[in-house]
Amino acid sequence: MTKQKVQAGRNWYAVHTYAGYEDAVVRNLKQRIESLGMEDKIFSAVVPTEKKIKIVGGKRKTIEEKIYPGYVLVDMIVTDNSWYVVRNTPRVTGFVGAGTTPVPFDKKEVDTLFERMGVAEPKYKMDVKVGDVVRINDGPFKDFEGAINATDEEKGKIKILISMFGRETPVEIDYLQVKKI
Template sequence: MDEQQTHSGEMDLPEEIGMADIAPSVPKAIHDETVPRKEDARWYTIHTYAGYENAVERNLKQRIESLGMEGKIFDVVVPTEKKIRVKGGKRVVEEEKIYPGYILVRMIVDDDSWFVVRNTPRVTGFVGSGNTPVPMEESEVATLMKRMTAEVPKHRIDLVKDDQVVIADGPFKDLEGKVGEIDEDRGKVKVMVSMFGRETPVELDFLQIRKL
């Protein structure tokens, strides 16, 4: 038997050669399943002091950059949508916060990323169960993004059902009634007015009525 063979018939490796030397060289990122991937990130809702949403967005983005967290925290958004409001009797388009007091963050949550977000000035915490952040549902995110990117703004009608109003313009001017239905997409309000001894629905432009 060859002197370089073991009793089991296998060849002895020289002492200076180990398995690490003969294994193929593979980047660690391929083996390490814990390496963050952007596609694994989820959207989370962050509670802030009301009125400081934009400041929190700005501060958090600065912290992400300065602390090198771009690989775990990918997007910071204050959700807004375009609304038509009336100022001085004219329609104007304004950006309005969808969820005052909240911002959205797309991130991979671990101890480090949680700490960066949670300790941003004027952040009061994640929306979730206790200290555990709960990600938003994908359907909820899709609906919200659709609202944020809508090209046709909605009308901002500061009325609710059963509000008492007076008609300020048109053939029914000076009649009083109560709000029956509100269509913000079309900027229309259905008002129930008393005519001929019974309540009659009248559809009006929201500019034609005034809340009592």
């Protein structure tokens, strides 16, 4: 890292890790910071996650999903010693940047990312709209097809008109139970 120009001051940096070991890297890094007395140079390490809603066994479940698998964000002042502590943490493969020079996140990028991580209530991102034809893939109406009549993004529900008993019947189901045809 020596003889490389690094942006002075405290910044957020992305550290590449082995995939699936992000939480272990954060734990190891926090232990190393404490034991090596680097609290004044390395301030925190986080695994960026967001809440998502999944349907498992017909029930809604909120899960934490990694935004950037294989990466950990570290808030630090880069010096030769702090770079060495982070870089030589078990399961860390390196900093994101050119060569051995870590490139910091822009303040705007960090704010956007933490805003995304801090959302208390998971949001639904509906990729369907009124009039789209969908197939129901879960629940009592599995394999029925119908046209979307109404959407409620706040609750994550949609109303579908399905053909049942020889007439169009409106059914309200969870958005995650359909697939666009």
